[in-house]
Amino acid sequence: MRSFKEYAQLVNENLPSALPKAGAFDRELLEACRYSLLAPGKRLRGALALAAGEYAGAPLERALPFALAVECVHAYSLIHDDLPAMDNDTLRRGRPTCHVAFGEAMAILAGDALLSQGLLLMAEAAARDGAPAVRAMEALTKALGIQGMVGGQAQDMLSERSDRADEAALDYIQANKTAALIRAPLLAGLLASGAPARTLQAFSEYGLQLGIAFQVADDILDVSSTPEALGKSVGKDAEENKLTAVKLFGLQGARQRLLQATRRAVQALEGLPETAFFTDLAEELCGRSF
Amino acid sequence: MRSFKEYAQLVNENLPSALPKAGAFDRELLEACRYSLLAPGKRLRGALALAAGEYAGAPLERALPFALAVECVHAYSLIHDDLPAMDNDTLRRGRPTCHVAFGEAMAILAGDALLSQGLLLMAEAAARDGAPAVRAMEALTKALGIQGMVGGQAQDMLSERSDRADEAALDYIQANKTAALIRAPLLAGLLASGAPARTLQAFSEYGLQLGIAFQVADDILDVSSTPEALGKSVGKDAEENKLTAVKLFGLQGARQRLLQATRRAVQALEGLPETAFFTDLAEELCGRSF
Numbered sequence: 076m077r078s079f080k081e082y083a084q085l086v087n088e089n090l091p092s093a094l095p096k097a098g099a100f101d102r103e104l105l106e107a108c109r110y111s112l113l114a115p116g117k118r119l120r121g122a123l124a125l126a127a128g129e130y131a132g133a134p135l136e137r138a139l140p141f142a143l144a145v146e147c148v149h150a151y152s153l154i155h156d157d158l159p160a161m162d163n164d165t166l167r168r169g170r171p172t173c174h175v176a177f178g179e180a181m182a183i184l185a186g187d188a189l190l191s192q193g194l195l196l197m198a199e200a201a202a203r204d205g206a207p208a209v210r211a212m213e214a215l216t217k218a219l220g221i222q223g224m225v226g227g228q229a230q231d232m233l234s235e236r237s238d239r240a241d242e243a244a245l246d247y248i249q250a251n252k253t254a255a256l257i258r259a260p261l262l263a264g265l266l267a268s269g270a271p272a273r274t275l276q277a278f279s280e281y282g283l284q285l286g287i288a289f290q291v292a293d294d295i296l297d298v299s300s301t302p303e304a305l306g307k308s309v310g311k312d313a314e315e316n317k318l319t320a321v322k323l324f325g326l327q328g329a330r331q332r333l334l335q336a337t338r339r340a341v342q343a344l345e346g347l348p349e350t351a352f353f354t355d356l357a358e359e360l361c362g363r364s365f
Numbered sequence: 366m367r368s369f370k371e372y373a374q375l376v377n378e379n380l381p382s383a384l385p386k387a388g389a390f391d392r393e394l395l396e397a398c399r400y401s402l403l404a405p406g407k408r409l410r411g412a413l414a415l416a417a418g419e420y421a422g423a424p425l426e427r428a429l430p431f432a433l434a435v436e437c438v439h440a441y442s443l444i445h446d447d448l449p450a451m452d453n454d455t456l457r458r459g460r461p462t463c464h465v466a467f468g469e470a471m472a473i474l475a476g477d478a479l480l481s482q483g484l485l486l487m488a489e490a491a492a493r494d495g496a497p498a499v500r501a502m503e504a505l506t507k508a509l510g511i512q513g514m515v516g517g518q519a520q521d522m523l524s525e526r527s528d529r530a531d532e533a534a535l536d537y538i539q540a541n542k543t544a545a546l547i548r549a550p551l552l553a554g555l556l557a558s559g560a561p562a563r564t565l566q567a568f569s570e571y572g573l574q575l576g577i578a579f580q581v582a583d584d585i586l587d588v589s590s591t592p593e594a595l596g597k598s599v600g601k602d603a604e605e606n607k608l609t610a611v612k613l614f615g616l617q618g619a620r621q622r623l624l625q626a627t628r629r630a631v632q633a634l635e636g637l638p639e640t641a642f643f644t645d646l647a648e649e650l651c652g653r654s655f
Contacts, residue, residue, distance in 0.1 A: 095511055100516065101519065101520070104511060155473055160468075160473060161470050161473065187476075187515050188516075198502050198503040202503045205496075220482050221478045228477075
């Protein structure tokens, strides 16, 4: 296993190849895609796919298409989230959001294009690498639609308009809006690399808890950090009446919830060999918002 | 082979099963998806997938996931096209557009959800049916992204802001915005059903020409039909300065172009046995705008 930084670096090196070369008529669309996809980012999701693939003992090439695909999907979700009709954000990864830079219509299309491209990368891997890649594609595709990320986004938006303090809705939002696309690249990396069922099961729970921890940390940082440190607007959750762990449990309650999810993530991997990369990562993510 | 009406009816009967059952938190999202997906429509794309599958001699079940997937993708593209930032349409298939009925944010998400769901249907088929389904998925996925439908949409939008009368741009828009998603379900149905290379090649050209004919007919109807007859707004192309066959060649020139594409579609299938279903369809589509 390499370090997180090395996996993220591998994602960064390969990410430009996730998009096709521009032709005579798609230059501006590709420019908008590149603007968002290649903006500086943690590459958490892509790095998780690569780390999981290497953990399963296969060459990195098996997991790489899924690492690139999940970064395309993540970039699409950020572009659509930031749209005026959605969260109406103007700052993302330290730059103007895609619709501020390219206009709203092109931002909608760039999001659509990045989602389509992520799926094309997976379909090509499936055609090339056979059954394990097909299963990886199925797992990742499941995580991003109605019973995954988009479902979570929709409930996130509906909850803004409600004053019910509803823990079941919060659980649903955190599991689907965020955790689905943190767990999925782990599973895709493992599946593409032929990991056994027991490993998949443990990482499925680890990914869910890591994703919840990640979202709770995000909720905390929105009330305790600065735009300079985060590269995006802060204080927006309360402004938009978002249903967050901080809103429901207060700052201390949210920190407890973060610790709990982190502990559960670490516990999920007990009994598997050499999981330090993943348990360290969970503890580090947890630490960033204390 | 059955009649077009029968294939369209099969699509209609199965289309509700393309979406998952609602859970506690995704009711409104699914309602928006259903509203657009199940609105009355020709089901041209789904019917083409089924007809191509049956033409290749396989049971209809092989092509069915691709028929449903392409209808999901088509519904998503209509929802996003109609958004205020895009074509700003209020009437579609004889009803208020999705964003008029459900709000702009939910319409963006319903489009994202339908695209994701279409891809999930294909990924599940690929996991179940193996290599032929994987190839079908690859062909359909290729057609809907940057080097396909989304690329065509982007250029369509950019051309509205330009006064260059550019035939190359028109060819690109018609091939990508429209024809890509008419050809793709034909290829997907054939691939999923194990058709030989020669059949694929002929239908690839047939699908391209049929798609061009379909778009030119649409351009013509926008200046010569009524909202009541079409179930959508008319006269919008000129209003929005869209680059269409009518704008570039006039009504008579567009009709010539329609006849030419129809003739090429029919010719593409010469030498293949029993293609009457497909050649009749091309001639019928051509006839509807004369």
